Amino acid sequence: MKAKKGVTLIELMIALIIVAIGLVAVISFLYASWRDFYISGGIKALQEDMDLAGLNIKAVLEEANYYEIQDIIEGSEPPTGRKIYAKYSEDEEVVWEKAIYHQGNKLVMEDIKNTGTYAIINTLQDISFSDAGEEDTELINTVKVDIKVYKSGKSLENKFSVKVRNK
């Protein structure tokens, strides 16, 4: 009977080395994927906060027929404020009246007419409003918004303009 031939040490080592390389590659890839997923998850959450804030600011300003930038930052040129007051009135009757401003890490919407306040997002780092018409007369009745959100070491910044269509 012919004796069974076993694997040689060299064969075993080659196989182990290949397996080890493969495992290292897979683990490092999985780790990188997990890290990216974690980071992009945080950024995605910030993006969603940014979208939500933008959507609310646009909804209020687009439909207002009066606005006023308040809480002006000293020395800012053009005048830039941390609070915007907006309302829509018809035949001298106020239909709605809101203010949006920074409070702690919250972006707050105040319903002045119905007396209520609620937070739009909890990740606000900074927000400012300025009148685009101050710099460019073609942009009259347009509000520039500069917003920065922050959470767990990650931050996002966005700038957009809203045309106040009913003014």
Add this chain to the structure above:
Amino acid sequence: MRLYKRGFLLPMAAIFIFIMVIVGMSILYLGTLERLAVKKRLNREKAFYLAEAGVYRAYAHLKEDRNWEPEEEPLPLGDGTFTVTREDDNNRIYITSAGQVNGVEEKVQLTLGRSGGNSWSQGLFGSIRVTLENNVKIYGYDSSTDPYGNNPDNNAQVGSILLISLKNNSSIYGDASVTSDGSITLTNNSRITGDKNTDTAFEEPLNNLPPVEIPSDLLTASPGGKLTVSGNNTYSLPGGNYRYGEITTSNNSTLKFTGEITRIYVEKKVTVADNSKWDIQGTLILYLGENSNFYVQNNSKIGIMQGSNVVPNLPVDFRIYSASNKNDAVILENNSDMAGIFYVPEGRILIENNRKFLGGIVTNILDLANNVNILYDTNLIDMDIDDDPGGGSKTLKIIRWTKPNWVNRLQ
């Protein structure tokens, strides 16, 4: 024998490939979700701007033609379509446009109304002057809820380019407005309960009242000569278009206008005198010529007959458009009651001696004297009166821009 030899590489490679497939699929899945979200957001933006394009297109059409109706089927534009609908309500037009891109829909609505002025926004307006003398009272009322003016309010509006003068216990229960070139004077216990505006910028057409042009179909109507009704008689005039040199009713007589709409061009003179009555059962529109006079005197009444009584018609149902530039273009005096809207841009209107008048007056000179009560119909402000030379601009302006899906969340 090599046939029975077992290797490690194949299972390891299989496991490795399996793991890589799972990781790859997960990345693909997350990437697809992200891509879909971005695409949906982009489509939403596109749909919004399509919707906005739709309402502004409709607005452009409506500025040219108030009767324009939007197409029923969606109109393609760019990567999507938009569908416009129109609703009319109380002199306002609501245009709603829905933009659609790949199943994502966004809506924008415009509320449109007449731009600029309506001369009836000033209840009583005299370009040169408005004078109130000896216990003249001017109130407001709303004919849509109080057709007979039983509940006068403090919403009167009196305006003039140059002068509003109140003397001897006269009152305006509401606002008085003149331009920066004008003045408001009050003497002997007179008062204005509302605002006294002395730098008013009146909207057109109040700054330059357009002249009255007699419609061509009335100018060419067969001349009816002189229509006279007197001595307790009643004469009925069916609806239609008429042209007369003069109309006179006197001595307890009654002239009935029985048609839905009666349009009359009178070249020279209209006299409603000595307890005579005009019974307007529909709408009466009176065009008066350049050298005309309109007199209502001595307990005469114009309105709607209910038995032997005359109750006020709605002001809009009796309209006088006079091209007269005379000092006595319109005179209402001595206990005669009536409701109507008078537009006499070049002449003078005098109302005196225990008169009650409901409606609106726009003229060159307006003089009110001796216990006259005027009730301005505030319902005239938003009324769109066909062919009204004092009705102001018929062009449309945007009153409100809204996103219908958002607007209720704001209020």
